[in-house]
Amino acid sequence: MSLVDSRVSIKGVSEVSSIDFVVNKNKCNLNIPRYIDIFGDEAKEDLNLLGKQQSELESKLEKLNIELNVVCRELGIDNLSDAGTLKELFKGAVYFKGKNGERFPEWRNVKIVDMFDFITTNSFSRALLNHTNGSVRNIHYGDIHTKLPSHIDLKQVSLPFINPDVDIKKIVGVNYCKDGDLIIADASEDYKDIGKAIELVNIEDSVVLAGLHTFLLRPKEKCAIGYLGYCLQNYYVRKQMMRLATGVSVLGLSKTSLCEVEIPIPCFEEQEKIVTFLNLLDKKTKLTDSVVKNSQQLQKGLLQQMFV
Secondary structure, eight states: OHHHHHTOOBTTTBOOOOHHIIIIISTTOOOGGGTSOOSOOOOOOOHHHHHHHHHHHHHHHHHHHHHHHHHHHHTTOSSGGGGGGGGGGGGTSSOOBOTTSOBOOOOEEEEHHHHEEEEOOOOOOGGGEESSSOSOEEEOHHHHHHTOOSEEETTTOOOOEEOTTSOOTTOOGGGSOOTTOEEEEOEESSGGGTTOEEEEEOOTTOOEEEOTTEEEEEESSOOOTTHHHHHTTSHHHHHHHHHHOBOSSSEEOOHHHHHTOEEEEOOHHHHHHHHHHHHHHHHHHHHHHHHHHHHHHHHHHHHHHHTO
8 A cells, every 4th residue: 555655666566657658558458567567587598508508418419329320230220210110129020139149039928927926015095195204115006107207216216205103014024115126007097007017226225115006016037127117118018908907987907917918028138238228218318308408498598689
């Protein structure tokens, strides 16, 4: 009220306008932005910094493409423009070779029941979790669907804690997650996410449990870290899970059904090569995204200077 009484113009707060200005200039429109700048100035982009970042990102991308092309040639692919044939990677139709150019042993199709031990999970609801306080982290199936990537690096991903007042004394040591474990969501509202899986890496000192609506699978044999997480993204495997899902509004995947799903298992050395290649592709995707975002900021900065 004091501003009204004092009839004072304050930048970004108030404006004294004449009747003529309101009626003739603004056609009696009293929308506040017509009189007061409530938006402020656009933040200025640092063109020198953005230009330097763009050059560095493009240089990294060029080096990464060279690495990828080397691996592509090993697969018999000229370059990533032939990446359509990569869908054959998990069928063994496109394959890596040994040090002396020899073919690795034939791949095995192994049922999940023969490949993994099923480890007991908990049923803690979202209400029993928090993001600030606790000593034990918990993976909820909802997070698998909405925000967690196929490979969970505990050094880079923050997981919710189980509330300190929740009694977890009855949970035995074998039920805690280990590097290379798979966690599969057993419920989903659509087919594309039913049976969605993540693989855990770099757990180190973290204490992690698999939670509500999940299966925790532990390999019975040594596998290259990262392979199983990629393998369960393969459409051949995903299609089996989609066919076995039951339900109408919410789909479910039973343990009995999951046990019958077959996954392709190459020898350990070939698994390592596959993981190296797919890791490079992941890096390329993220780096390309950074190049695009930085380029957009650079464009924005140039436009600011052009239209000042």
